[in-house]
Every structure is written in structure tokens, then in C-alpha cells.
Amino acid sequence: MKQAGSLTKWLGSPVAHIATAIFIGTGMLAALGVRLVVQDKHTVNVVLWVAIAGASMPLLISLVQQLSKGNFSVDILALLSIVTSLILGQYWVAAIVVLMLSGGQALESYATRRASSVLSALAKRMPQTAHRAGEVVSDVSIDLIVVDDELVIYPHEICPVDGVVVSGRGRIDESYLTGEPFLIAKAPGASVLSGSINGDAALTIRATKAATDSRYAKIVEVLHASEENRPRMQRLGDRLGSWYTPIAIVIALASWFLSGHPERFLAVLVIATPCPLLISIPVAIIGAISVGARFGIIIKDPSILEKMETCHVLIVDKTGTLTYGKPSLTEVQCFGGSSERQRSSMLPAWSGTRSIRWQMRC
Numbered sequence: 001m002k003q004a005g006s007l008t009k010w011l012g013s014p015v016a017h018i019a020t021a022i023f024i025g026t027g028m029l030a031a032l033g034v035r036l037v038v039q040d041k042h043t044v045n046v047v048l049w050v051a052i053a054g055a056s057m058p059l060l061i062s063l064v065q066q067l068s069k070g071n072f073s074v075d076i077l078a079l080l081s082i083v084t085s086l087i088l089g090q091y092w093v094a095a096i097v098v099l100m101l102s103g104g105q106a107l108e109s110y111a112t113r114r115a116s117s118v119l120s121a122l123a124k125r126m127p128q129t130a131h132r133a134g135e136v137v138s139d140v141s142i143d144l145i146v147v148d149d150e151l152v153i154y155p156h157e158i159c160p161v162d163g164v165v166v167s168g169r170g171r172i173d174e175s176y177l178t179g180e181p182f183l184i185a186k187a188p189g190a191s192v193l194s195g196s197i198n199g200d201a202a203l204t205i206r207a208t209k210a211a212t213d214s215r216y217a218k219i220v221e222v223l224h225a226s227e228e229n230r231p232r233m234q235r236l237g238d239r240l241g242s243w244y245t246p247i248a249i250v251i252a253l254a255s256w257f258l259s260g261h262p263e264r265f266l267a268v269l270v271i272a273t274p275c276p277l278l279i280s281i282p283v284a285i286i287g288a289i290s291v292g293a294r295f296g297i298i299i300k301d302p303s304i305l306e307k308m309e310t311c312h313v314l315i316v317d318k319t320g321t322l323t324y325g326k327p328s329l330t331e332v333q334c335f336g337g338s339s340e341r342q343r344s345s346m347l348p349a350w351s352g353t354r355s356i357r358w359q360m361r362c
Contacts, residue, residue, distance in 0.1 A: 027051020163205035170201030248272035
């Protein structure tokens, strides 16, 4: 029972989808090569039949699961098209349908994995070693750090755990965690967060939490949990499947009955199988994730993109979420008779006769 469950889980994984697409694609290329070299139609059909049979197994298992739950998706049309094509000897038609179906699933898996790469980069950012203070500073794995250990954070290093400064004075960049745009001054007694970046001065801190319980580790843990509970991207064909699939089957049967030719039944099924729809949404998702990444927008859950059309209000928590976390001086307003030429010379000296305007770069 466990082996069957493991097999089902693997067949629904991104690796299985990609492997299926590669398998059917390779089989079609092999059949084309046999046709060009040997020119034996029977051998070509055998190669295609083996490729189709192997690539259709994940689809068949998935459909059985869907039917057991009462879900009549458009994949049923694809399976009927494949079976009918094999019965009528239209092997190339069956291979193309399998390729489109498995290709759409592979693209969907790629889109999901690309979004997950942000999570992988976030986890890799955390240092794996820390500098434990003592008679001699030694490097240890962060997994060996316990509460009350004293650690040295050298300039420009990432803080490995949450803690409290015990010696040293400096500034730490916490914008990656809090969105605050300024470097935060740290002195003995001040708290520091794991994942923050130290400034120009070395600090000695006392760990208040283990690495697995620190702020940064909890953020990564939450993202991992959201990855595991991520809803599957809903394809347009799946939304229409409850009524579209039965209607398409009825029309195909009517075409066969009225014409007397089973090829008409196959033709309607192939036309009704929304192969372009099976790959259009995954391709659009990949494009959206890529464009967002170029503008610094992290899309954690690709399925959210399908719900954007229903959103009317965007609520943002605080400064830093939609900004770079680095303010820039955009304007200086002078009062008391100061001229335009004097503005630049007045910048180094602070007085009560001018107004400084800061703006966050979005």
C-alpha cells in the first residue's frame, strides 16, 4: 500500500512530468529517424506505440484518481483521443496529443520550480558557520550553537542567530528583515536579528536562541510550509471540464453515428482536446515570474497570479516592502532669504532655517 502511494506521489511530481515529456519526445524523434532510414511503417508504428504506452501511464493513473473523486476534467478527452487513435492506427495523432499534454504539465512544473528557486536562494543566504568567542576564536557549525554562546560577527558578515551585543559598537542593516531604511546603531545590550548584515565594526554577541529558533530560520520555515501547502495552478480547461467534457463526448458520438465513420469521432475528440490551453497558462505563469524577478518582485505562489483579476485592493505592511530600503535626498527647501546657489554649500551644516525632504525610491 505504501509502495503504491509512493509511486502515485512520484508520478505526480515535477520530475515525472518532465521525464514523460522527454520520453515521448525522444520516441517521436526515434520513430521519425526509423522512417527516414529504414522506411518500414510497421517498425515506425512499434516505436511510436511503445513511446505512447510508456508516456500515457502517468496520465492514466492521474485520470483514475480524478474520476474516483468525481472530477471530469478535459484530460479525459485527451485519454479518449489517445485510445481512439491507437485503435484506428493513427499513432502520430496519439503521440502529438501525449506530447502536448505532458509538455503542459512539464511547463507547469517548471514554473512552480522557478518560483521555488527564490526560497532556495533565501535558505542558502544564511551562513553555515559562526565564530565562537573564547581564548581562541573558532569556527563552528551554526547547528552547534546553543543559548548563551558568545559569537564574534566580523564586519559585513551576516548574523547567524538572534542575540544581544555584549561588546563592540557599530551599525547593522536589518532592512532585509524589517524593511527599515536606515542602519541601526548597536551597542552593548542591544538585540540583533539573525539574517541582518553587520556594518564596519566587529561585534561580540551572546546567543539568545539556537539557529533553528532564530528569526531568519523561522521565516524560511514559514516559506517551506507554504511551498508544501501550495494549491495547484488551475487550468482554464479544468474550470470548464465539468460541462465541456460531456458535451464534447456527446458531439463526437453523434458525429460517428450520423456519418458512420469512426474517424469522425476521433476528429472531434482531437479538436475538442484543448491542447493549447494546457500549455498557455503555464507559459504565461513562467513569463510573469520572470518579469516580476527583473523588477525585484518575488512571486512565492504562482497560483496567486490566476486570482489577480479578482483583486481590487492591495494592502502593504510597511516601508521596505515596496522600496529598496535606501532613502535618497531629492530636494532641499531653504528659508530666510537663502539663494539657490547657497543650497549646496549649506548641506553639510544643519540649522533650523531649511527643510530637508527625503523620498523612498520605489
